Amino acid sequence: MNPLITLRIALRALMRNSMRSFLTTLGIIIGVAAVIAMMAIGAGARAQVQAAFAAMGTNLLILLPGSTTAGGSHGGFGSMPTLTWEDLTAIQVELSSVKAAAPTLRSNQSLISDENNWTTSVTGTSPEYFGIRNWPFENGAGFTQGDVTAGAKVVVLGKTVVDRLFGKRVDPVGQTVRVGNTPFSVVGVAAAKGQSSTGQDYDDAAFIPYTTFARRIQGGLSKYLSGTVFIQAVSTEQTPRALADITRLLRDRHKLGDGQEDDFSIRNLNEVAGAQQQGTDTITNLLASVAAVSLLVGGIGIMNIMLVSVTERTREIGVRMAIGAKPRSILLQFLIEALVLSVVGGIIGVVLGVGIATWLASKFQWPIQIQVDVISLSVGFSGLVGIVFGLFPARKASQLDPIDALRYE
Amino acid sequence: MPIIEITDVVKTYQTGDVEVHALRGVSLSIDEGEFVAIMGASGSGKSTLMNIIGCLDRPTSGAYRLAGREVSGLNRDDLAEVRNQVLGFVFQNFNLLSRTSALENVELPLLYRGIHGKERHRRAAAALERVGLAGRLDHTPNQLSGGQQQRVAIARALVGEPKVVLADEPTGNLDSLTSVEVMALFQELQSTGITVALVTHEPDIAEFASRVVVVKDGLILSDDRQTPSSARVALDELLAAKAAGGAA
Ligand SMILES: Nc1ncnc2c1ncn2[C@@H]1O[C@H](COP(=O)(O)OP(=O)(O)OP(=O)(O)O)[C@@H](O)[C@H]1O
Ligand SMILES: [Mg+2]
Numbered sequence: 001m002n003p004l005i006t007l008r009i010a011l012r013a014l015m016r017n018s019m020r021s022f023l024t025t026l027g028i029i030i031g032v033a034a035v036i037a038m039m040a041i042g043a044g045a046r047a048q049v050q051a052a053f054a055a056m057g058t059n060l061l062i063l064l065p066g067s068t069t070a071g072g073s074h075g076g077f078g079s080m081p082t083l084t085w086e087d088l089t090a091i092q093v094e095l096s097s098v099k100a101a102a103p104t105l106r107s108n109q110s111l112i113s114d115e116n117n118w119t120t121s122v123t124g125t126s127p128e129y130f131g132i133r134n135w136p137f138e139n140g141a142g143f144t145q146g147d148v149t150a151g152a153k154v155v156v157l158g159k160t161v162v163d164r165l166f167g168k169r170v171d172p173v174g175q176t177v178r179v180g181n182t183p184f185s186v187v188g189v190a191a192a193k194g195q196s197s198t199g200q201d202y203d204d205a206a207f208i209p210y211t212t213f214a215r216r217i218q219g220g221l222s223k224y225l226s227g228t229v230f231i232q233a234v235s236t237e238q239t240p241r242a243l244a245d246i247t248r249l250l251r252d253r254h255k256l257g258d259g260q261e262d263d264f265s266i267r268n269l270n271e272v273a274g275a276q277q278q279g280t281d282t283i284t285n286l287l288a289s290v291a292a293v294s295l296l297v298g299g300i301g302i303m304n305i306m307l308v309s310v311t312e313r314t315r316e317i318g319v320r321m322a323i324g325a326k327p328r329s330i331l332l333q334f335l336i337e338a339l340v341l342s343v344v345g346g347i348i349g350v351v352l353g354v355g356i357a358t359w360l361a362s363k364f365q366w367p368i369q370i371q372v373d374v375i376s377l378s379v380g381f382s383g384l385v386g387i388v389f390g391l392f393p394a395r396k397a398s399q400l401d402p403i404d405a406l407r408y409e
Numbered sequence: 410m411p412i413i414e415i416t417d418v419v420k421t422y423q424t425g426d427v428e429v430h431a432l433r434g435v436s437l438s439i440d441e442g443e444f445v446a447i448m449g450a451s452g453s454g455k456s457t458l459m460n461i462i463g464c465l466d467r468p469t470s471g472a473y474r475l476a477g478r479e480v481s482g483l484n485r486d487d488l489a490e491v492r493n494q495v496l497g498f499v500f501q502n503f504n505l506l507s508r509t510s511a512l513e514n515v516e517l518p519l520l521y522r523g524i525h526g527k528e529r530h531r532r533a534a535a536a537l538e539r540v541g542l543a544g545r546l547d548h549t550p551n552q553l554s555g556g557q558q559q560r561v562a563i564a565r566a567l568v569g570e571p572k573v574v575l576a577d578e579p580t581g582n583l584d585s586l587t588s589v590e591v592m593a594l595f596q597e598l599q600s601t602g603i604t605v606a607l608v609t610h611e612p613d614i615a616e617f618a619s620r621v622v623v624v625k626d627g628l629i630l631s632d633d634r635q636t637p638s639s640a641r642v643a644l645d646e647l648l649a650a651k652a653a654g655g656a657a
Contacts, residue, residue, distance in 0.1 A: 005520055005521075005523060005525075008520070009520060012509070012513065016506075016507070016508040016509060017508075315504065316506060318504075319504045319505075319506065320517070320521070321465075321489065321492075322463075322465060322492060322498050322504075323492065323493065323498065323517055323518040323521065323565065324489050324490065324492050324493020324494070324518055324521040324522065324569075325489060325521050326485070326486045326489040326490070326521075327485050327486065327489070328486070329521060402465045402466075403460050403465045403466045406465065406500075406504070
């Protein structure tokens, strides 16, 4: 028996009952649409978290002065500086697992242009900082090591600060901004980065050399580094090693004995990102399993209707057998009917699911991500559902005796 | 040369504790090109015999040779093939697929034979033309009269060029005029060499056959050859009488 001809027979049989065919497949349509929409939303959330952490910087460790208490919360931050500038140099020079390290000294300051003023977070740092945080420049460039050595009065502005001080679509490079009473020359504008995962605006910031910061804002360079250090490991695999290396180096330099706690703490942003991602993945998987269950229910719906259909069409089966249909043809016909129903339902479900996801994305500004592999998997799975749940009714139909089927009332 | 040859066929139905002996040892030989009418009282076993001849059912015991081949021991697949290639069926209640055009109904046996597109189409259309329904190809059964539906069923039976056409009370649901029309079609089939066997209750219908077999209580009571009357002539007479009646 030619499968193409059987396909034709099955399609004709489905067309004869197009309304019922549609209702039969509704379960699959809803199930697949739910899976697609859930996965698109989940993947979108995942990508957003990923992007937020990528914006922080990749393979990033943040070194904070002060110890962690026994309870795990961070205590004494800022109150008792324990990191020295020599510690930073040691980290930069001695550790092969560390690619770059930049100090960050922070203070909120009023910035004043000719027209406006704006209070923002001013960070004193080194040129490496922008590399560590994957932060390109929209205009101009960062300051240089020379600027750091000289304690130059140069500033890199974030996009929000530029907007506030100079207005949109203005290139402020070369202009002067006063920080407090000190005039700074704008050398660069950092490209827009958007918000952090906690909603903080990355672009509401200004950056100056840390030497300038220490002298102009902190009132002199001391032995201690009263801020944090951003450290980039050489690779994702090397990040845990970098963390261990830094810990060992600092404990050694601070002469901490075996029983003593660290007088600093290090946060591994990769781990935080991983934890957040696991959170979104868990929710996505939960939603997707609920959707998958509805897909299963859809499959049972198909089996149910196919069984009814076999009973209802017993005479038809008898007629087909009387004019020469082999049991195998009948089996194949009903199997293909179930398969067509579920696959067509799956395809309609994909379209519907993509539509729902797109609608949600535009209505609620949800970040969605439609994945081709999820689509092909859903259609494949609904096909499988069709075969599995179609097999029983199809077997039942094919095992009918022609004479019994013809006599069936 | 016999095309149908059944020997000592017994069919016993088991319903609960009761055994029903529908056929008690029937032997019957039908030659190629014969037109046999099977008659008998209700419950005498006509349909049972017909179903066995039609390979829809298997005898409890006995032998059956169809077109020179022993078929009583064939499996389901082989029987399906025999029904598709050698036999054509016409039922009392037409048994057309609903919501399916006349053409598609007639195409069905060819579809199961694996005959493709154009050829299948052409042959089905030709079969419908042969039964006088050339203009009704796209009609579905509920758009056709009983007589027309039965003609579609006959077209479906003959489209595969069978050796034997079997019909169980094909005129049972039709009025006398359409019954004669249908019988004229069967006589035409016979004239092209097809063997026809049909079950009927009505002696008027049996007149058009060349042989009448009477069954009683699962046995053959009588088996007589006769000169058939022409259904064409009978039809013309009926139509003339109707026209006269209408004029009067
Ligand atoms: N599937 C079956 N199970 C049990 N008994 C059956 C079955 N089919 C037929 N019979 C019995 O076999 C006998 C012959 O039945 P059959 O249908 O051949 O009669 P028939 O001559 O065709 O009658 P009618 O003219 O009413 O159609 C009857 O007594 C009937 O009750
Ligand atoms: Mg009967």
